[in-house]
Amino acid sequence: MGEIFVVVEHRKGGIREITFEMLFKAKELCRTSSYNLTAILLGGKDEGFADDLAKWADRVITFEDNRLEIFNADLYKEILDSLIRERTPFLTLIGHTSWGMDLAPALAIKTGFPLATDCVDIQIEDSRPMVFRQIYSGKLFSKVSFKESPGYLITVRPGAFLPPDDVEGLQGEIVKQEFPAGLTEPKKEFVEFVDTGAGEIDITQAELLVSIGRGVGEEENIATIKELSDLIGATLSCSRPVVDKNWLPKFHQVGTSGKSVKPKVYLAFGISGAFQHVAGITGAGTVIAINKDRKAPIFRVADYGVADDLFKVVNALKEAL
Amino acid sequence: MNIIVCIKRVPLTQEVDLEIDELKKGVKKDALAYVINDWDNYCIEEAVLLQEKFGGTVTAITIGDEDDEEILRRALAMGADKSIRIEPGECELDGFVISKILAKTIGDLEYDLILTGVQADDDNCAMVGIMLAEELGLSHAAVVTGMEPEGNDATIRVELEGGMDEVSKIRLPSLLTIQTGINEPRYVSIMGIRKARKKELVVINVEDLGLSEDDLARRTMIEEVFLPPETEGAEMIEGDPSSVAGQIIQIIKEKGVSI
Numbered sequence: 001m002g003e004i005f006v007v008v009e010h011r012k013g014g015i016r017e018i019t020f021e022m023l024f025k026a027k028e029l030c031r032t033s034s035y036n037l038t039a040i041l042l043g044g045k046d047e048g049f050a051d052d053l054a055k056w057a058d059r060v061i062t063f064e065d066n067r068l069e070i071f072n073a074d075l076y077k078e079i080l081d082s083l084i085r086e087r088t089p090f091l092t093l094i095g096h097t098s099w100g101m102d103l104a105p106a107l108a109i110k111t112g113f114p115l116a117t118d119c120v121d122i123q124i125e126d127s128r129p130m131v132f133r134q135i136y137s138g139k140l141f142s143k144v145s146f147k148e149s150p151g152y153l154i155t156v157r158p159g160a161f162l163p164p165d166d167v168e169g170l171q172g173e174i175v176k177q178e179f180p181a182g183l184t185e186p187k188k189e190f191v192e193f194v195d196t197g198a199g200e201i202d203i204t205q206a207e208l209l210v211s212i213g214r215g216v217g218e219e220e221n222i223a224t225i226k227e228l229s230d231l232i233g234a235t236l237s238c239s240r241p242v243v244d245k246n247w248l249p250k251f252h253q254v255g256t257s258g259k260s261v262k263p264k265v266y267l268a269f270g271i272s273g274a275f276q277h278v279a280g281i282t283g284a285g286t287v288i289a290i291n292k293d294r295k296a297p298i299f300r301v302a303d304y305g306v307a308d309d310l311f312k313v314v315n316a317l318k319e320a321l
Numbered sequence: 322m323n324i325i326v327c328i329k330r331v332p333l334t335q336e337v338d339l340e341i342d343e344l345k346k347g348v349k350k351d352a353l354a355y356v357i358n359d360w361d362n363y364c365i366e367e368a369v370l371l372q373e374k375f376g377g378t379v380t381a382i383t384i385g386d387e388d389d390e391e392i393l394r395r396a397l398a399m400g401a402d403k404s405i406r407i408e409p410g411e412c413e414l415d416g417f418v419i420s421k422i423l424a425k426t427i428g429d430l431e432y433d434l435i436l437t438g439v440q441a442d443d444d445n446c447a448m449v450g451i452m453l454a455e456e457l458g459l460s461h462a463a464v465v466t467g468m469e470p471e472g473n474d475a476t477i478r479v480e481l482e483g484g485m486d487e488v489s490k491i492r493l494p495s496l497l498t499i500q501t502g503i504n505e506p507r508y509v510s511i512m513g514i515r516k517a518r519k520k521e522l523v524v525i526n527v528e529d530l531g532l533s534e535d536d537l538a539r540r541t542m543i544e545e546v547f548l549p550p551e552t553e554g555a556e557m558i559e560g561d562p563s564s565v566a567g568q569i570i571q572i573i574k575e576k577g578v579s580i
Contacts, residue, residue, distance in 0.1 A: 011485075073462075098464040098481050106452070114417070130544070134549075135443065136445075137335070140549070142444075142546050144541050146541055147541070149540075190487070190488075193488075196480075198484075214335070240502070265572070293335070297549075308565065313569075320570055
């Protein structure tokens with residue numbers, strides 16, 4: 001029977017959560033369709049990841065070499081391409097992360113296998129995969145099929161499959177492979193990691209966050225919301241578009257590329273609720289969203305919603321205090 | 322430095338009720354307003370900034386019908402020198418087919434750098450740019466938030482998850498997919514767009530590119546488009562702003578936050 005590959009993502013000595021999310025989903029697919037689950041680890045020497053991964057997979061294939069300690073699309077795609085050719089896995093799962101986005105499309109061209117990206121669900125129907133994706137920033141879903149192929153590539157959205165705490169441990173075999181000889185010299189060379197989250201306030205420690213998004217409209221409008229935030233002793237945070245426009249520094253940003261927050265109450269003003277943002281507020285106690293678009297995705301995850309002009313609500317809140 | 326930017330026109334869907342079409346494979350597009358894909362706007366700006374600093378030309382490319390020329394003229398108004406529209410005709414597109422069409426079109430051009438947006442705001446695939454890089458045998462990086470060329474190399478910054486950037490050195494020619502926020506895209510006036518009409522806009526038909534049947538065969542097909550599954554969702558607070566404000570304050574206090 002065939003295999004499902006999961007490409008392990010790791011950074012700075014730790015396996016990234018997305019890896020376990022993919023392994024968890026892949027195991028479920030293996031159970032219903034009798035495939036074998038193989039984790040593919042390209043990592044530095046003696047990082048000790050293989051033993052952890054063996055609890056989640058039937059097999060762990062490892063390539064350990066110091067050149068693989070940090071992700072490099074050039075090396076990854078060459079090694080994975082030859083491994084995929086050799087073993088023809090039915091599915092290869094890769095995280096829909098910055099690194100996954102740099103790897104999967106190139107690997108699709110190299111292997112000739114079809115690719116679907118940013119998938120939130122995977123099914124197997126009549127031995128063909130079928131995936132589900134969100135389009136138009138989460139306003140609609142699409143069901144996507146593939147052109148027939150010996151194997152398929154899928155990138156998986158972080159947070160789409162959350163493994164429970166008590167996953168039953170497996171004892172997969174660990175297969176060590178040699179770093180292949182004769183690889184082309186990579187065209188990209190790592191220099192350094194830079195922490196972009198540090199700043200004068202720490203939104204992760206706040207009990208009450210007043211958070212603003214694209215709906216704030218103009219930079220000048222931020223002052224009135226800052227006033228409200230100060231009045232109720234909240235900390236000001238924001239979604240990505242506000243940082244992109246340089247209206248607030250990055251240390252205010254909530255979401256996958258910013259910070260995950262865990263306030264008791266999160267007040268979201270004019271935030272549409274892109275998944276990258278929502279991923280940052282899963283730890284919030286209560287989410288109250290104010291947005292004039294009644295169909296905004298934020299209302300699907302908020303506890304309370306107000307479908308109205310945010311400035312009317314901001315002014316009314318100020319008056320009420 | 323010669324730069325190519327690949328851009329797309331997308332429907333504006335924020336604060337819009339989307340209706341699914343009869344075939345259930347897309348949305349009704351007649352009533353939608355179209356704009357330049359947000360990521361691509363940053364892309365054009367980045368290309369023009371690099372050109373202002375290092376010289377060379379900027380060429381904007383899109384695949385689409387005559388209406389899509391609007392974004393090419395916008396790119397020209399921002400400072401691009403020339404533009405190409407590829408008319409897809411009846412050709413059915415997915416990320417793979419688009420990358421094949423672009424690779425064939427770009428194959429004969431001279432360039433040091435190709436920029437695309439990380440993704441398009443409609444199908445959110447984040448696929449075309451890196452596929453194109455592989456077709457052309459270029460170095461590549463996704464989700465780029467900074468780029469500084471130095472001779473045959475460039476120092477780039479990639480945005481990772483969790484408030485972390487990765488700095489690396491990459492060999493040129495290269496393809497980078499550009500993240501929003503990398504720069505501040507300049508304002509484009511209607512006058513500027515009108516003036517840009519004098520700049521070059523070449524139209525190429527897909528069938529003239531000599532792509533094979535396999536190149537033009539989609540690798541993924543949308544079977545169905547549907548509304549998000551019903552969830553419990555938010556409990557909506559209705560009423561006039563002052564009663565809404567009262568209820569919000571009540572909830573905040575109930576959750577143990579003193580204000």
